Amino acid sequence: LTEPLACCLRAVQRAQVSTSNLILICGLGSIGIMIGKLCIQKGAHTFGIDLLEDRITTSKEMNAIQEGIVANSNRLDEWVSDKTEGRGFDTIFLASGSEKSLVDSLKYVRAGGKVVVFTSIFNDEKGFPNNEIYYRELTVLGSYSPSPICLKESYQMIITGKIKLKNLITDIVKLNDLPKEIDKCFNNKSLKMMVEP
16 A cells, blocks of 8 residues: 555645645545545545545544545535635545546635646546636646655555554455456445455
8 A cells, every 4th residue: 555655645745735724535435535644644624525425434434534425415515615614625636537526626626726636537538627727726736656755655654553544455355256356346345455365
């Protein structure tokens, strides 16, 4: 888990997350959970949305978000307004490959806020409307891979227990069983699957 945590660490550092920030994470798979844990460690108030209620529950249990709501809830607009006093979030991390998360990020980021793109979208022609970025003075950051320093820092976080990730590994399967178990990943039934000989 060192390399994915290092990727997340670099994204959080690039976004300059700080104590006063209100953060929204779109997508609470293993990456969203790691980003959330790092943001909370920085002292930010961290929220999350996901299509699966159990991912929200798991994220709370793992101290990756303080509060969350199902992404397709008809209360989502009201919830965001209530949690941000009508301003929107300071920084939104896209950790979901859904096109809806693109729409949500623009809708729920405050004027002058940041959107951190930490995922690829299945339709790579989709993007952010120029005028939204321009008139609302938004910052859109891409973050993809870790630096050697982030790799070292993330390794230290894991071995010292500063970041606890054991519960991310929801399945340990034998290599011979992988063909019949892999569908769990594609059907969102597994956060991280470990394969052993």
